[in-house]
Amino acid sequence: MNETPRDPEHPTGHGPYDDTSAYDLGPQPTWAPDDETATQQVVPPAYAAAPAAPPARGRKGFAAAVVAASLVVGGAAGLGGAATWSALEDDGAGTGSPSGVQTSQVVDTPVSDAEPGSVQQVAETVLPSVVRIDVSSGQEGGSGSGIVLSSDGQILTNEHVIAAAGEGADITVSFDDGSRATATVLGADPLTDTAVIQAEGVEGLTPATIGSSEDLRVGQEVVAIGSPFGLDATVTSGIVSALDRPVGVASDASGDATIYPAIQTDAAINPGNSGGPLVDTNGHVVGINSSIRTSGSTSGASGGSIGLGFSIPIDEVLPIVEQMAAGETPTHARLGISVSDATAAEGQSGAEAVIGALVREVGEGSTAGDAGLEPGDVVVRVDDTMITGSDSLVATIRSYRPGDTVTLTFVRDGEEQSVDLELDTDAETS
Structure with a gap:
């Protein structure tokens, strides 16, 4: 199952002395389908039920099949087809084919280097520093994403990702090279919805490069990376839609609310993207993807992206992340x-x-x-x-x-x- 990014609603007031809100969140989010179900949703049943394809003929066979099909169509054109061919032949524009019908060419597309600042280049740079996080405890659990902070396995994610199955849950981290490791929680902060975990027995990881959210501008291109609905290493792109958007998404037992001045983006963010990075065109982490605004669902299930995603600005929480990484209690x-x-x-x-x-x-x-x-x-x-x-x-x-x-x-x-x-x-x- 996939951890659902928080869905902000409107406040109804604040509790005494805590600078925080109590929130009317409406129906609580339900777990999105697990990875197998998500995969089945991506592949329509009609495709799964389709008969097996005949043996491949190879590229030359494919080209020949295209020509044969074209000739059949040309023959069916009758008098109109012949008249067209005659006109082309008179103008000297013929292709040399007896029927005068042009066919699709089958060519090899050369591999080219990614342009600096392109989404392709950003993805190649950042993907090794993004992980999938699975959390489970009995029948409860979910999944999200994380950002590698150190070569020995310190990983930044959302607090609501690692809290998905409660205390004592099993945490598994899947890396870009396909390897996996268990992890423990170094620190968690519900007020900023951030957490740092430690993957066990790993080394040589590629830490992400941390940028500055203060330098962001509305309209600037950004890229979101994560594991929406369990689909690892998914890359989406968009722009910064707004800055300093106040987003409140939950309250803990004491009434303290998770509220932050969010980066709003139209890059697609879905359940499972939580904890993954929002990066600029330099491949530098500027935010932590955390919540989305959805249109809701009559069944009570959380909806998907409608172009209203929210990320926690990295500048605002970096001191807290450093406290948690050092084993200290976060302060605000x-x-x-x-x-x-x-x-x-x-x-x-x-x-x-x-x-x-x-x-x-x-x-x-x-x-x-x-x-x-x-x-x-x-x-x-x-x-x-x-x-x-x-x-x-x-x-x-x-x-x-x-x-x-x-x-x-x-x-x-x-x-x-x-x-x-x-x-x-x-x-x-x-």
Whole structure:
């Protein structure tokens, strides 16, 4: 079965003091078909039931068959065919064939080197650094993709991929050369939907080259690689459709939500692509494919790609990935407030409504409280990033690190104000 990328929906509000949302996700995704079923879906039953083909005649036999078929068609043309041949012969344009019918040529296509920056060249560069991950525990399980970080088997993937079958599940990694290995979890972070696993007993792997998501531009060409529906080493291409798209996809037991400022792309991303790389035309990893927006299904099953895929920007999570790879507990920046969408506040309507994140509660001793924020304030900007709602604020704050200083702009009683503050951390203190 294949791990289904998350399907973001709309928020209904945020819990106290955690900068996170509770989400109405609608029907929970069901497992996509396993690899064998997926293969059967790709090959229509009519093809499977077709009678066996006669022995191959070889390339010359094929050419002869084409000529014979052409002659039959030409003969069936009757008087019209003869008249055409006569006209061509008079013009000196004949091919030398008695019937005057031209046939398809069978030629060898020479192999050419991939053009720099082409999808072909990117695929040749990146495929050795992409793996398939299968997770199973009893009757539960799923599959996804991963990115090789080190030659000795450290692999980056989505947290929801390795959590597919719960704690204690068996994890198997399949590599580009066809080899396989078991793996253990080094670290997992539900808030950013990232995880790092360690493949056992491997060496000489090809680590991916990590790029910069900050340098991306809307319209830029990108390539997604992974194992959708268990189809290993699948390459799709598209463009960056949008940047800093706030995407919220789930909440854990504590109410903390997975929210990130996503890279939106129209490169086809389907169940099983989760954890695989989104790369630029240099073959550098700029994102981790994580979720999709689908049109849904009347049967409750998760749909496929409709050109709305979302990737986690690599710049935002690389410090957390490094923490997990080192065996440390991931930490995140926070303001210490509870927020909701400002447009849902009472008394706001029409053009006079202030768009942003409405402060509902302020945690005692939080950085936001020390900076003077109060319930009823509407946060509209963090540094130069516009805040369009609660998800937008949470995603933006999580793109920073604890201890970073930001300029927070908010509206109080119709007046815009700004304050500089140092972001808190969610790290546990003893």
